[in-house]
Amino acid sequence: MDPIVVGVELRNLSRRFGDFHAVDGVDLSIREGELLVLLGPSGCGKTTLLRMIAGLERPTSGEIFIGGERVDADVPPRARGIAMVFQSYALYPHRTVAQNIAFPLEASGMPRSQIADKVRWAAEMFGIARYLERYPRQLSGGERQRVALCRALVRDPKVFLLDEPLANLDAKLRNTARDELKRFQRRIQRTTVYVTHDQVEAMGLGDRIAVMDHGKVRQIGTPQEVYEDPVDTFVATFVGQPPMNLVEVRDPALPPGTLLGFRPEHFLPQGHFASGEPTQVFCFAVRRVEYLGSDRYVYGSVAEQGFGEATVIAKLPAIVATPIPEGEALEFAVPRKALRYFDAATGARREGGRGP
Amino acid sequence: MKRAGLYAAAAGFMLFAGFPFYWMLLTAFKQNRDLYVGAFDTRHVPWIFNDPPTLEHVRLLFGQTEFPRWVLNTLVVVVAVVVITVVVAVPAGYSLARLTGRWGERLGMGIFFTYLIPPTLLFIPFSRVVALLGLQNSLGALILVYPTITIPFCTWLVMGFVRSVPWDIEEQAMIDGYSRLAVIMKVAPRLIVPGILTVVVFSFTLVMQEFVYALTFLSSVDKMTVSLGVPIALVRGDVYHWGALMAAALVISIPLAIIYNLFIDRFIQGFTMGAVKG
Numbered sequence: 001m002d003p004i005v006v007g008v009e010l011r012n013l014s015r016r017f018g019d020f021h022a023v024d025g026v027d028l029s030i031r032e033g034e035l036l037v038l039l040g041p042s043g044c045g046k047t048t049l050l051r052m053i054a055g056l057e058r059p060t061s062g063e064i065f066i067g068g069e070r071v072d073a074d075v076p077p078r079a080r081g082i083a084m085v086f087q088s089y090a091l092y093p094h095r096t097v098a099q100n101i102a103f104p105l106e107a108s109g110m111p112r113s114q115i116a117d118k119v120r121w122a123a124e125m126f127g128i129a130r131y132l133e134r135y136p137r138q139l140s141g142g143e144r145q146r147v148a149l150c151r152a153l154v155r156d157p158k159v160f161l162l163d164e165p166l167a168n169l170d171a172k173l174r175n176t177a178r179d180e181l182k183r184f185q186r187r188i189q190r191t192t193v194y195v196t197h198d199q200v201e202a203m204g205l206g207d208r209i210a211v212m213d214h215g216k217v218r219q220i221g222t223p224q225e226v227y228e229d230p231v232d233t234f235v236a237t238f239v240g241q242p243p244m245n246l247v248e249v250r251d252p253a254l255p256p257g258t259l260l261g262f263r264p265e266h267f268l269p270q271g272h273f274a275s276g277e278p279t280q281v282f283c284f285a286v287r288r289v290e291y292l293g294s295d296r297y298v299y300g301s302v303a304e305q306g307f308g309e310a311t312v313i314a315k316l317p318a319i320v321a322t323p324i325p326e327g328e329a330l331e332f333a334v335p336r337k338a339l340r341y342f343d344a345a346t347g348a349r350r351e352g353g354r355g356p
Numbered sequence: 357m358k359r360a361g362l363y364a365a366a367a368g369f370m371l372f373a374g375f376p377f378y379w380m381l382l383t384a385f386k387q388n389r390d391l392y393v394g395a396f397d398t399r400h401v402p403w404i405f406n407d408p409p410t411l412e413h414v415r416l417l418f419g420q421t422e423f424p425r426w427v428l429n430t431l432v433v434v435v436a437v438v439v440i441t442v443v444v445a446v447p448a449g450y451s452l453a454r455l456t457g458r459w460g461e462r463l464g465m466g467i468f469f470t471y472l473i474p475p476t477l478l479f480i481p482f483s484r485v486v487a488l489l490g491l492q493n494s495l496g497a498l499i500l501v502y503p504t505i506t507i508p509f510c511t512w513l514v515m516g517f518v519r520s521v522p523w524d525i526e527e528q529a530m531i532d533g534y535s536r537l538a539v540i541m542k543v544a545p546r547l548i549v550p551g552i553l554t555v556v557v558f559s560f561t562l563v564m565q566e567f568v569y570a571l572t573f574l575s576s577v578d579k580m581t582v583s584l585g586v587p588i589a590l591v592r593g594d595v596y597h598w599g600a601l602m603a604a605a606l607v608i609s610i611p612l613a614i615i616y617n618l619f620i621d622r623f624i625q626g627f628t629m630g631a632v633k634g
Contacts, residue, residue, distance in 0.1 A: 056527050078533045090524035094546055107533030155532065 006068065007032040007191030008053060008159055013062030013072075014215075015048050022048040024215035025062070035185050035192045037206035039199060041238065045215040046195045047163060053193060054084050054161050067158045078107075083152035084161040087168060089144045091136040097123070097147050098132040104155045122150040125184075142173050149184070160185075160192040166201060178204055199239050203227065211235045229340075233347035236261050236340070245312040247282075247302055248344060257344040260307075264297070264315035266338040269322045270331040279333035282307070284314070289324050298324055302332075377609070378403075384603035385409035391599060413599030417590075422578050423604055426585040429495055433581060434563045436499045441506040441559040446552055448507075449514025450544060454523070464515050471508040478504075479572060486573060497573040498581070502566065506559040513558070517551030518544075557619055564612070582608055 008030040015023040023045040030036045038046040051057040053064060055077035064072040071080050083104075091100050098119050105115045123129040126146040136144055145165055152160060165181070166174050182205055185192050196202055202209050203223040210220040211234075219231040230236035230244070237243035240263060247260045260280075273279050282302040290297040298314040314332060316324070324330065341350040382403065383391065390407040393400045400406065417423050452460040452467075482501055491497040529543040530536060545552070563581075570584040577589055586604045590597045 054527075054531060056530070076535060077527075077531045078535065082531065084528070084531045086524040086528060088522055088524045090522065090528035092525060092529075092543075092546075103529070104532035107529075151532070 006030070006065070007034065008067075008193065009063075009065040010049075010053070011063040011065075013049070013052060013064065014060045015045075015052060015057060016060045021045075021215045023052065023059075026212075026215070026217050028210060028217060028220070030191060030193060032191055033189045034207045035182075035194060035205060037202040037209045038193065038195045038212055039202040039206075039209050039239070040197065040212035042197055044212045046197075046212050049212070050084075050161050050163055050193060050195050053080075053159070054082055055080050081158035082161055083155040083157035083159075085145075085148045085152050085163065085165045087164040089136075089148040089165075089168075091144060091147055091151075093136055096133050096135055097128065097139070100136065100147055101150045101154055104151060118154050119150075122154045125153070126150050141169050142177060145169065145177060149181075153188070158191065160190055162192065162194045164196050165194075167196070167198075174201075181205065199241065203239070209239075211238060213238070229349075230261075231349050233259065233261070233342050236342070240264075242297065242313045242315060244340075245310070246342065247307050247310045247312065249307060249341075254341070255350070258350060259342040259344045261340040261342055262334040262338055264313045265317070266334050267312065267314040267332055268316065268320060268334075269324075270333040271322065272320060273333055273335065278336040280336060280339060281331060281333045282312075283329050284312070284332040285329045286324055286326055289326055294318050296320075296324065377606075377613075380602045380606045380609070383598055384413055384600075384606050385411070386599065387412065388599065413597070413603045416597065417600040417603050417607075421589055421600070422580070422585060423582075425578050426580050426582045427608070429579065430564065430581040430583070433495055433498050433502070434560055437502045437506060437563050438556055438559045440499070440503045441510050442552060442555055444503070445507050445510035445555055446514050446548070448511045449551075450518050450540070450548070452511065453515045453518035454526075460515070464512060467508045468512045471505070471512065475505070475568060482569075483572070492573065493575050493579055495574075495579060498563075498566075498570060501569050501573065502559075502563055506555075506562055510555040510558060513554060514548070514551050517554070518548055521547050553619060557616075564608075 006029055008028075010026055010028040013023060013026045013028075014021065026045075026049060028036075038049060040046045048057055052059050052072075053066070055071065055075065059072050062072065063070060066080055066082065069075075092103065095103065101119045101122055102115050105118060110118075119132070120129065123132055126149060128143060128146050128150065131139060131143060131147075136147065139147065145168075148165070162181075166177050169177055178201060194202075194205060196205075206223055208220060208222055209226050211218045211226060213234050219226055219235045221229075226235060226239055230239065233246060236246070242264050244261045244263055245267065249258045249260045251258075262280075267282075267284075270279070270281055284298075284300050284302055286298055286300040288299045290299070295318065296316040298316060299311070300314075301309060301311050303309040316322075342348065343350055382405070386405060387407045387410045390405065393402075452464050454460075486492055486497045486500065489496070489500070491500060525547060526539050526543055529539045534543060565583055566581075567583050567587075570581050571588075574580050574584060577585065580588065582604070586601060590601045590604065
């Protein structure tokens with residue numbers, strides 16, 4: 001019936017630790033070949049969710065299907081057809097790189113000659129063939145990460161599970177590693193679940209992103225959907241750097257308790273917009289300007305009739321050359337199509353009124 | 357300059373540590389004439405051989421005492437206690453760290469507290485148990501009693517050590533195709549080798565130096581361990597056979613010093629790892 005082949009499916013999955021709901025009734029359908037990113041702040045349950053898919057954690061309730069097969073109850077990790085890369089890479093310290101990569105193959109009883117071939121193939125794919133005789137402690141962070149990926153790759157799994165594999169790398173290396181990871185995933189076309197708390201990583205890598213908070217999936221969608229159309233204020237402020245501005249609106253045309261949301265990069269000096277473009281104009285009291293080279297972040301507040309007092313941030317790209325004097329009030333505006341409305345009490349998105 | 361100070365300090369410590377060995381060596385091979393000199397003879401230099409060295413004391417030790425027997429007894433007790441301790445404490449420490457969750461912590465504390473009970477409190481119950489089992493005046497008594505000291509401490513030690521070894525690696529092995537049991541049998545032991553070595557060294561040390569329990573439970577000279585036999589049997593009235601005594605200490609301590617130097621790095625790692633990373 002379903003035209004989409006499902007790689008991993010979770011149905012009403014929950015995990016409780018005592019009174020704490022680490023994962024709370026998650027339904028998630030991960031398509032075959034897709035890279036899904038589980039994004040959320042630490043403690044949101046994303047790692048627990050991943051560990052349940054891996055079989056390292058038992059669900060309190062709910063079902064897990066991998067490749068259409070139900071695995072939640074008694075299928076041990078080794079029989080789930082998965083490979084996992086831990087944040088620490090979990091390399092066997094007393095084994096060489098070659099022995100590390102060969103480990104899952106040895107465990108499956110593959111003949112020795114075949115193992116050697118496969119190890120070499122995988123190592124060449126990641127450009128670590130010359131390190132095969134070294135021990136993990138003799139490698140750099142980036143090299144260790146590649147060894148861990150190699151070891152996952154040779155298992156030929158149905159699903160890759162990656163738990164913040166870039167978190168231990170330094171910032172410079174992280175960009176290259178991210179690109180490498182994406183290319184690798186495109187090449188092998190294998191279902192991948194990727195856990196991270198870094199929204200830049202999530203946006204850059206994910207085919208789709210599932211934003212999690214307090215054990216629940218708040219929103220699932222492409223990076224663009226999640227960024228442009230957040231379903232609630234949590235997603236709106238968690239995704240995006242700096243986060244989406246939220247300003248309370250006091251307008252009789254709108255239901256009481258409405259929050260107006262707009263991205264900092266849409267919040268520009270009014271003169272920047274063509275005169276015909278429908279905009280919402282604010283009086284922006286500038287407090288401080290941060291010069292970041294490619295952008296300027298302008299911190300300040302909007303407070304005028306019809307709006308509650310709120311701190312907002314404007315992100316001006318370098319091409320907007322308007323001088324912004326600190327301590328003055330300026331006319332800033334947001335294009336109407338970039339405005340989003342939320343319920344102040346629940347945080348949920350409101351599709352209702354298109355502005356005053 | 358700083359370096360020179362460091363070397364001077366190191367040299368000082370080396371002298372401090374090495375001097376007892378030198379004194380043992382001297383005493384063990386000195387003739388009695390050279391050894392027992394009145395304090396009033398100011399021309400006598402005590403730290404060199406004034407008379408040619410002699411093997412007289414060594415001959416006395418090996419020929420006229422049960423010394424070889426004591427060494428053998430000690431070896432028997434050491435091997436038995438080390439084996440028992442490793443077999444019990446390593447799996448216990450591992451499971452307390454890995455498998456029982458919150459209860460592991462409490463049990464671990466409980467076990468550590470039992471280690472803190474002073475041995476003197478336990479003489480009476482122990483002698484009852486030893487008598488009940490018919491182990492009076494036999495090495496069996498020591499093999500029974502020593503593990504009560506080594507097991508709690510070593511369990512606690514292994515527990516701390518296992519905690520410092522990331523669980524990730526074992527989980528990784530489970531994903532890579534091992535069952536939980538296979539991980540415990542094949543992967544985990546390799547990861548905790550320094551911890552296991554620490555257990556071996558600790559039990560070994562304890563058995564080598566223990567005196568009070570041995571004194572309590574052993575009475576025949578031919579059943580004694582080295583730590584008991586040497587001070588007990590090498591004395592006539594209140595006069596010690598210093599030469600033979602030092603020869604005994606020397607024979608025992610040199611192999612020990614060599615073994616310790618081989619393992620010292622691992623030993624320190626075992627003791628400190630839990631503390632640093634825990």
